[in-house]
Amino acid sequence: DAKTTQPPSMDCAEGRAANLPCNHSTISGNEYVYWYRQIHSQGPQYIIHGLKNNETNEMASLIITEDRKSSTLILPHATLRDTAVYYCIVRAAFYNQGGKLIFGQGTELSVKP
Amino acid sequence: KAGVTQTPRYLIKTRGQQVTLSCSPISGHRSVSWYQQTPGQGLQFLFEYFSETQRNKGNFPGRFSGRQFSNSRSEMNVSTLELGDSALYLCASSLRIGGTEAFFGQGTRLTVV
16 A cells, blocks of 8 residues: 555646645655656656655755655646646665555646646 | 657557567666556556566566566566456666666556457
8 A cells, every 4th residue: 555645636826836745654764755747648757756855856846844754745836737646655765675666546736827 | 868668559459368568678777667557546566677587576466477688678478368457557667676766668558358
């Protein structure tokens, strides 16, 4: 079973920031938080991941709470092309612990004009 | 550099037949994982290969099998196809098992009639 909980759907206005929450209250110290998104019928696309510090790349920012039990993915200026299902995944940090991704139901983000 | 390549993109098979799907990982990546996506079950992990060895397996019947070659390319096989095997089959590659991001191909859409 997935170790994360996400709202099933969210709306966001184009040009505004999209903040997608994720709860992972049972995360262990050797697990990362990963975010992927899937645009209809395409393969999931890697967005960002983090262990305990906040992370930022060209696509998004990831804010992880100090107790690591929840996180927020931020798309700073959402566009229509950001409409997708967003998956928050907890994954082993070390190579010898296996690399499988356990997907939950994700959050369906709709960016509206 | 080239992404993950899956062939074929679309496939129609008849119940009882078998099928082989192919995945070429990103150059330099040695780990390949396979996932099945259906509307009812979502994205589910099938198996994971590293250095030609299966390192992890999901909860699927023995009709689902796979292998990895010395050049890291991978194939998965489904024998005695059932209607319920109709799905999008996704391959993901990463540098190693765990601890790093995985990149997905566009998938093979299998329809069993």
